[in-house]
Amino acid sequence: MMRTKMRLLAGVALCLGLAATQAGAEGKPSDEISKYREMLADGNPADLVELRGEELWKTARGPKKASLEKCDLGLGPGVVDGAYAQLPRYFKDSGKVMDAESRLVHCMITLQGFTKEEAIKQWFSKPGKDSDIEALVTFIGARSNGKPIHVPHKDPKEAAMYKTGEYIFYRRSGPQDFSCATCHTSNGMRIRLQELGNLTTREGAGTAMKSFPAYRVSQGSVWTMQHRLIDCIRQARWPEPEYLSDAVIALEVYLQGNASGTVMETPGIKR
Numbered sequence: 001m002m003r004t005k006m007r008l009l010a011g012v013a014l015c016l017g018l019a020a021t022q023a024g025a026e027g028k029p030s031d032e033i034s035k036y037r038e039m040l041a042d043g044n045p046a047d048l049v050e051l052r053g054e055e056l057w058k059t060a061r062g063p064k065k066a067s068l069e070k071c072d073l074g075l076g077p078g079v080v081d082g083a084y085a086q087l088p089r090y091f092k093d094s095g096k097v098m099d100a101e102s103r104l105v106h107c108m109i110t111l112q113g114f115t116k117e118e119a120i121k122q123w124f125s126k127p128g129k130d131s132d133i134e135a136l137v138t139f140i141g142a143r144s145n146g147k148p149i150h151v152p153h154k155d156p157k158e159a160a161m162y163k164t165g166e167y168i169f170y171r172r173s174g175p176q177d178f179s180c181a182t183c184h185t186s187n188g189m190r191i192r193l194q195e196l197g198n199l200t201t202r203e204g205a206g207t208a209m210k211s212f213p214a215y216r217v218s219q220g221s222v223w224t225m226q227h228r229l230i231d232c233i234r235q236a237r238w239p240e241p242e243y244l245s246d247a248v249i250a251l252e253v254y255l256q257g258n259a260s261g262t263v264m265e266t267p268g269i270k271r
């Protein structure tokens with residue numbers, strides 16, 4: 001099965017090259033992107049990651065030899081269905097607004113007894129080194145499929161995070177004087193083959209947010225939203241934030257707020 005997936009991927013990589021060179025001659029690059037999205041629709045390599053995530057969720061692990069099945073992702077202990085679509089949200093027990101990834105790590109610490117360092121050591125995969133977090137978040141995300149994103153940020157702590165996220169989104173800084181808005185507020189703009197989308201509108205933010213975690217063909221791996229945002233902060237030439245930092249969660253509250261009402265469809269496929 002793995003070998004079939006690898007062959008499939010090699011084919012996609014080939015098409016990607018062709019799509020890039022023939023884009024001018026054969027319609028818009030976005031058409032080409034939707035073509036290999038269609039090709040992968042029957043076999044998104046992220047489906048395997050999702051299965052591994054489900055297995056990990058149910059397996060007793062860590063010093064406390066416990067599974068994650070009692071983890072409260074915001075809808076009550078053990079409720080996974082629909083939880084991702086309503087994150088980030090405020091959690092009384094930690095006194096913090098948490099996204100899917102920080103909440104998952106919270107459960108790995110409190111239920112399974114891992115230290116934070118152990119839990120986040122491999123927060124994204126590298127060739128030959130799988131990431132448990134990536135797999136678990138892919139599983140959690142997919143269990144919201146068909147559910148509308150719902151992050152109303154009504155709680156005062158959530159409202160404050162939304163404001164902070166909005167502020168960071170428009171704040172220009174760094175050696176290039178970039179903000180997120182520089183690259184992400186016009187319609188129809190793209191870099192390489194990827195349409196950037198207007199993240200201040202429901203449609204633009206929705207297209208992005210509903211499909212994360214997503215399989216990135218160019219990277220050959222699944223990216224979580226934390227990974228996506230941390231990399232964009234790097235693209236903005238700003239200092240790189242720590243994994244799970246409040247700045248990243250604030251951006252997520254802002255973007256999920258904008259995307260609210262769009263229906264989840266993950267793992268997506270991205271350039």
Ligand code: HEC
Binds near residue numbers: 182233
């Ligand atoms: C220099 C331009 C640039 C800046 C600045 C930038 N990004 Fe991006 N962003 C990109 C590119 C390019 C992609 C598409 C991925 C790719 O092809 O590499 C992307 C993708 C994204 C996506 C996923 C979109 C999707 O549909 O999958 C989100 C969300 C995002 N960026 C948020 C942000 C935020 C928040 C900031 C500010 C911290 C930011 N970006 C700053 C260039 C930028």
